Amino acid sequence: AQSVTQPDIHITVSEGASLELRCNYSYGATPYLFWYVQSPGQGLQLLLKYFSGDTLVQGIKGFEAEFKRSQSSFNLRKPSVHWSDAAEYFCAVGASGGYNKLIFGAGTRLAVHP
């Protein structure tokens, strides 16, 4: 069965520091992979997605993620974090071949210290 693991429940970084949020997935075929961000009281906003091709994908707000098939990982990175990046981040996998639901990880809550 498909699953997504986000090992870090909470992460705290200083403003200006680099960030990496980990995501591991379990899926037999080529996955569709997503990162979403949720600010308090808000819905989910898509940061970036991977379907195929270049394994390093760029997203909005300066985020990027790298798909590593050998490690079943899709880690999210940002070189310099801003205070406004404090939010909860969700990694998700969607099946290829027309299957449509997203399977989400438990989320990582990011706090940013000034």
Place this chain on the structure above:
Amino acid sequence: GAGVSQSPSNKVTEKGKDVELRCDPISGHTALYWYRQSLGQGLEFLIYFQGNSAPDKSGLPSDRFSAERTGGSVSTLTIQRTQQEDSAVYLCASSLAGSGSYEQYFGPGTRLTVT
């Protein structure tokens, strides 16, 4: 243009009552999804509608939950005889088509509290 809208934004109900949650998808989006976000279970898929096809109800947790989509647009999620464990944020999303490659756009959610 307008995004996905949901109403009400908050709903408090007594255990045993029925509730209806509404979702207005983005105009022109043929696919519509319901998810539930709760402390214990995280984000869970509930149900998926695509055009006139039969919905994928595989995520509905019990037969107290049902959903319909009228005219291929607005959707209503109904929970009958609510229980305290139904307390959660119910999120609706829509996408241009049902393929997994299409981005799902999420609404702000309805926070349901069952007392």
